[in-house]
Amino acid sequence: MQFEQTANCTIIDPRAKMAGLILFCLLSFFLHTVPVLLAYLSIPIIFLIFLKPSGRFFTKMEIGAGLFLSACILLYFWARAQCPIHLDGIASARAIVRVFIFTGSGLIFMLTTSSSRFILGLEKLHLPPPLIFVLAIAIRFFPHLLQEMELISNNLQGRGIGFYQWLRHPVYSGRAFIFPVVIRAIKKADTLAMAATMRGFGAPIPRTCRQKLTISTPDYLFLISLLIIGLIFFYCDRYAYLKWGM
Amino acid sequence: MSFINHQPLLSAHNVSFSYPASKNPVLTDISLDLYPGEILILAGPSGSGKSSLLYALSGLVPRSIPGTIRGTISLAGKDLSSIPNWEISKTLSLVLQEPEDQFFTMQVEDELAFGPENHGLQDQKIIKRTYQAAQSTGAESLISRPLHTLSEGQKQRVAIAANLTLKPKILLFDEPTSNLDEHSTARFYELIKALSREENRAIILCEHRLHGPCQYADRLVILQDGRLQYDGSPQILQNSSILKKWGLREETQALDFGSHFWEDRIPPAPILSLDHISFRFGRKENFFFTMGNFSAEKGEVIALFGENGVGKTTFLRLLAGLLTPTEGKILLQGEQVHRIPKKRRSRIVRLVLQNTDHQLFMPTVLSELTFCGDHQKALQLLDQFNLTSLENRHPHSLSVGEKQRLTIAAALIYDPRVLLLDEPTSGMDGANINRLIQVLKEYKKQGMTIVIASHDMTLIRAMCNRGIKIKA
Structure with missing residues (x-):
């Protein structure tokens, strides 16, 4: 039941990873055909399968994401089958796939970046300290939140609020789930912020780091390969658009 | 041991504190001095204000925890409210109840280095302090391990080591043994005694289980409804009627596993x-x-x-x-x-x-x-x-x-x-x-x-x- 980092990827500089993340997400806006977008989404999915964070809640999330994605594919085929083609349906399917692309690539970033290197990377980008503080807590906090959600969901099941109760009383069950999640999230973030403050985080002196960050060949190769992948998909997208439409 | 010849490291004078949503103050007129090398146990029934007092003494209120505070707290002779948090962390460390909640990184080594890195120390100094702190707490063998693979007792050690890297003169602990088994608890108290001796550190332990720490403590402070009820020798705990009077836990001998x-x-x-x-x-x-x-x-x-x-x-x-x-x-x-x-x-x-x-x-x-x-x-x-x-x-x-x-x-x-x-x-x-x-x-x-x-x-x-x- 751990959602901690499954791989501490130190080869790629966190700044290069951040740039790659932004580039990867931005490129998805240049892709318009849903099948190509789905193929593009398969890249973060393959990475996530490789990283595979364990945990039952993660499995539940995977099942939920799979169902949602299947519904999105059905929506796409339904919209295409309409005469004339249902453009709003296709646009919705496209938007949903893009959300999955952002979530998947963001998740990869969080699972493969250590907090110290992330903070150092942000500092090298000369971001303001309060923003670094918030982002650093967020990256540390996200795996914890998933763990908390799993525990709360298990306890709710223990109180007899299972799948059927969720279906029969979604508002009541949802409220019972959200309450402790929000409260735990606030408490955990507060404690983490307090602990960081007590250890000098936010001191008005330049922060040092044992690990050194330098943009090197693997980082350039990483960004160039992402760009090449993007261009291939862009070409495929144009081709698919001309041949089959949206 | 007598501490009165020393200057107090931490001193609270008529401190009262209330949370914004609360009508009644959670602390009322608390006066307390903490001397170098002293181990002080802070006890009291649930809701008596023990944790709030620790937060007040560590300077977290009202800066990180909102509320109204009255009275004066001084750290090494300086008014605590005038010292920024990052400077307080050089002298005073607070170890919270849940060790895992205070970890900022994923690896033990990164966690230990986090404090010195925040203070801008140079690489060699960071490495030296990291290993010194790990050695003091018996966490040397854990240094290359991911934090989530550690047991509760090990996490507790890492949390203490992470605070020791800043070489604080005062260590505050909020219910440190509540999640530990008997063996880990005994090891923890041994560690506290050693840390106190090591650099003449002053330690405050906020505890429910009193008989273990009181063997090592120099002083016992009991709070009830936010007021200081007792400040003196821990020997008083030998009187069970006193424990009942203040709603404290009674001593129970370990069970005989062969019976x-x-x-x-x-x-x-x-x-x-x-x-x-x-x-x-x-x-x-x-x-x-x-x-x-x-x-x-x-x-x-x-x-x-x-x-x-x-x-x-x-x-x-x-x-x-x-x-x-x-x-x-x-x-x-x-x-x-x-x-x-x-x-x-x-x-x-x-x-x-x-x-x-x-x-x-x-x-x-x-x-x-x-x-x-x-x-x-x-x-x-x-x-x-x-x-x-x-x-x-x-x-x-x-x-x-x-x-x-x-x-x-x-x-x-x-x-x-x-x-x-x-x-x-x-x-x-x-x-x-x-x-x-x-x-x-x-x-x-x-x-x-x-x-x-x-x-x-x-x-x-x-x-x-x-x-x-x-x-x-």
């Missing part, structure tokens, strides 16, 4: 039984749990022991049907427990876990009990657990001890045949432990089977017929 109490016995008509089960968390996880045989009959109260991380909670979750054994069967009234439909199972077997925040779902204390239960029964339970005056409060605004009582009450409202309790008294004071014992005894008489995983010998001695020790 009749521990004799393995198979009851003739067990309500709950298992035979040679094993369990593994997924394929990747190393954690593996096995158990020979176990059975419990109606009205029996069974204690579950073992060091931190041996699988007590996993065993309780298996008994509750929340996990499915990889091999073997767990039978509850003749049925495999994990195959009983969830709704029916939740009325037969109830599990109360240690972390109460995950088990409170409703906006008021009363609705938490009426959530799935009868109103009259809810009122009766509130009365039994002394929670009636809090019925309209938000459950998450209660103290740890109050939340623990509420989660147990929420389990009892179902009248389950089997009640499983995981460290039910970790945040409770003496008076509330006695109250819980009385309530559980009533349910035991009615035939409820109770399994308790706990390090609290007072509860176990008072309640349990049998005990099981789980070994690593």
Whole structure:
């Protein structure tokens, strides 16, 4: 039941990873055909399968994401089958796939970046300290939140609020789930912020780091390969658009 | 040891503090001096203001925790309110109750280096301090390990080491042993004594379990309703009437594992039984749990022991049907427990876990009990657990001890045949432990089977017929 980092990827500089993340997400806006977008989404999915964070809640999330994605594919085929083609349906399917692309690539970033290197990377980008503080807590906090959600969901099941109760009383069950999640999230973030403050985080002196960050060949190769992948998909997208439409 | 010839390192004078939403102050006119090399125990019943005093002394209020504070606190002769937090951290460190909640990184080494890095120390100094702190706390062997693979005791050591890297003169601990087993607790106190001697450090331990730390302490401070009731020698705890007067925990000797109490016995008509089960968390996880045989009959109260991380909670979750054994069967009234439909199972077997925040779902204390239960029964339970005056409060605004009582009450409202309790008294004071014992005894008489995983010998001695020790 751990959602901690499954791989501490130190080869790629966190700044290069951040740039790659932004580039990867931005490129998805240049892709318009849903099948190509789905193929593009398969890249973060393959990475996530490789990283595979364990945990039952993660499995539940995977099942939920799979169902949602299947519904999105059905929506796409339904919209295409309409005469004339249902453009709003296709646009919705496209938007949903893009959300999955952002979530998947963001998740990869969080699972493969250590907090110290992330903070150092942000500092090298000369971001303001309060923003670094918030982002650093967020990256540390996200795996914890998933763990908390799993525990709360298990306890709710223990109180007899299972799948059927969720279906029969979604508002009541949802409220019972959200309450402790929000409260735990606030408490955990507060404690983490307090602990960081007590250890000098936010001191008005330049922060040092044992690990050194330098943009090197693997980082350039990483960004160039992402760009090449993007261009291939862009070409495929144009081709698919001309041949089959949206 | 006499400290009065020294200048106090930390000094509070007539400190009063109240939270924004509260009408009554949580601390009233507290005056306290802490001298170099002194170990001070801060005790008091649940909700007496111990943690709030620690937050006030560490400068977190009102900067990180909002509220109104009056009086003066000085750190090494300087007014605390005029010192920025990052400068305070050079002299004073606060180790919070849950070690995991305060970890900022994923690796032990990164965690230890985090403080010195924030203070802009040079690489060599960071490495030196990291290893020194790990050595002082006995965490050298853990330095290359990911934090999530550590046991509770190991996490506690890393949390202390992470604070020691800044070489503080004062260390404050908020209930540091509440999640530790007896062995880890004893090691922790030895460590505290060594840390105090090492650099003449002053230490404040906020504790519920008093007899262990008081052997090492120089001074005892007792708070009640936010007021200082006693400030003097820990010897006073030898008088049990004093403990009762202030609602503190009484001393209980460790149990003899060779006595009749521990004799393995198979009851003739067990309500709950298992035979040679094993369990593994997924394929990747190393954690593996096995158990020979176990059975419990109606009205029996069974204690579950073992060091931190041996699988007590996993065993309780298996008994509750929340996990499915990889091999073997767990039978509850003749049925495999994990195959009983969830709704029916939740009325037969109830599990109360240690972390109460995950088990409170409703906006008021009363609705938490009426959530799935009868109103009259809810009122009766509130009365039994002394929670009636809090019925309209938000459950998450209660103290740890109050939340623990509420989660147990929420389990009892179902009248389950089997009640499983995981460290039910970790945040409770003496008076509330006695109250819980009385309530559980009533349910035991009615035939409820109770399994308790706990390090609290007072509860176990008072309640349990049998005990099981789980070994690593």
